[in-house]
Amino acid sequence: MSLSGKAAIAGIGATEFSKESGRSELQLSVEAVQHALADCGLTPADVDGFTTFTMDTSSEIAVARELGCGELRFFSRINFGGGGACATVQQAAMAVATGVADCVVAYRGFNERSGSRFGQFSVAAATQVNTNGLDNAWTYPMGLGTPAATVAMQARRYMHEYGASSEDFGRVAVADRRHAATNPAAFFYERPITLEDHQASRMIVDPLHLLDCCQESDGAVALVVVSAERARDLAQRPAYVSAAAQGSGVDQFVMTSYYRDDIGIPEMGVVGRELWRQSGLGPDDVQMAILYDHFTPYVLMQLEELGFCGRGEAPGFVADGAIEIGGRLPLNTHGGQLGEAYIHGMNGIAEAVRQVRGTSVNPVDDVQHVLVTAGTGVPTSGLVLSA
Numbered sequence: 182m183s184l185s186g187k188a189a190i191a192g193i194g195a196t197e198f199s200k201e202s203g204r205s206e207l208q209l210s211v212e213a214v215q216h217a218l219a220d221c222g223l224t225p226a227d228v229d230g231f232t233t234f235t236m237d238t239s240s241e242i243a244v245a246r247e248l249g250c251g252e253l254r255f256f257s258r259i260n261f262g263g264g265g266a267c268a269t270v271q272q273a274a275m276a277v278a279t280g281v282a283d284c285v286v287a288y289r290g291f292n293e294r295s296g297s298r299f300g301q302f303s304v305a306a307a308t309q310v311n312t313n314g315l316d317n318a319w320t321y322p323m324g325l326g327t328p329a330a331t332v333a334m335q336a337r338r339y340m341h342e343y344g345a346s347s348e349d350f351g352r353v354a355v356a357d358r359r360h361a362a363t364n365p366a367a368f369f370y371e372r373p374i375t376l377e378d379h380q381a382s383r384m385i386v387d388p389l390h391l392l393d394c395c396q397e398s399d400g401a402v403a404l405v406v407v408s409a410e411r412a413r414d415l416a417q418r419p420a421y422v423s424a425a426a427q428g429s430g431v432d433q434f435v436m437t438s439y440y441r442d443d444i445g446i447p448e449m450g451v452v453g454r455e456l457w458r459q460s461g462l463g464p465d466d467v468q469m470a471i472l473y474d475h476f477t478p479y480v481l482m483q484l485e486e487l488g489f490c491g492r493g494e495a496p497g498f499v500a501d502g503a504i505e506i507g508g509r510l511p512l513n514t515h516g517g518q519l520g521e522a523y524i525h526g527m528n529g530i531a532e533a534v535r536q537v538r539g540t541s542v543n544p545v546d547d548v549q550h551v552l553v554t555a556g557t558g559v560p561t562s563g564l565v566l567s568a
């Protein structure tokens with residue numbers, strides 16, 4: 182049995198991306214779902230399932246009520262923050278491929294800038310009543326109370342082991358902002374940066390500069406998943422799910438896996454191997470990728486874990502515009518979470534769909550397969566979407 186080719190993303194929708202939406206997270210999610218359904222020519226009456234993140238504040242039944250949906254046959258939530266992005270599609274694809282549901286919508290909506298800010302020190306993460314809270318309680322008292330602080334530890338180790346530099350990280354930021362500059366939906370539209378700008382930006386947590394860190398954004402994204410057969414009869418060109426995987430490494434923690442021999446991101450290696458196995462493809466078969474870019478060092482580590490280059494070789498891989506449009510592997514052509522918006526990776530999945538359709542504002546030539554990844558430093562997930 183295989184999931185490959187059995188389901189497709191048929192519709193995509195989003196709100197505007199801002200720093201102050203002026204409306205509730207539930208309203209944002211409902212708007213995004215409405216746009217996604219209209220995109221593929223379906224209605225709320227067609228929806229019988231939802232998937233989202235455990236962190237999302239808008240319950241599936243509330244979204245269904247506000248939309249005017251009928252009965253729901255399936256609903257599922259994914260743990261581990263941004264690591265759940267691609268897994269929401271995986272859950273939806275498994276549901277429609279097995280007949281558990283016919284039309285499942287994956288959504289994520291939040292006011293991360295005007296509401297609860299992810300980038301700020303939060304004691305809530307260390308006091309939540311579950312084992313993730315217990316794990317965080319070991320590191321928060323030591324000052325590792327923000328995502329940037331936890332990532333800085335692994336970034337410094339990577340630099341120590343492989344000789345990477347801050348400029349190597351900066352090339353990821355430059356590429357993202359170059360792509361955002363030509364994307365009218367991006368917060369940083371028409372605002373590219375140079376490597377010198379990156380180096381001059383203020384230090385947040387050594388070695389991470391401000392421009393190594395993703396945005397805090399308000400907004401929502403929704404994705405409509407149906408069977409491959411049904412998708413072919415809808416309004417838009419389908420993006421078929423060739424592979425969908427989750428992964429957790431040995432001795433895994435949430436953002437603080439410092440106690441294992443490899444303190445990189447081996448969980449992404451688990452995801453990569455499974456994606457290539459399911460799809461029958463390999464790194465040379467994808468024309469571009471959407472790599473989760475909440476912090477630039479993790480993009481380099483992902484390139485290595487996914488097999489695009491060897492360990493320690495990513496700094497050389499990203500040199501000379503290789504990850505920009507026209508390069509050997511264009512990344513994050515929407516501007517990524519550094520340039521477009523940080524919607525927990527869901528906006529990256531939407532961009533992959535646009536690339537398959539040929540409707541991206543920064544199109545890559547002859548896209549047949551796109552690799553998409555979810556949050557790193559945590560148990561994570563990934564997709565291969567195909568034309």
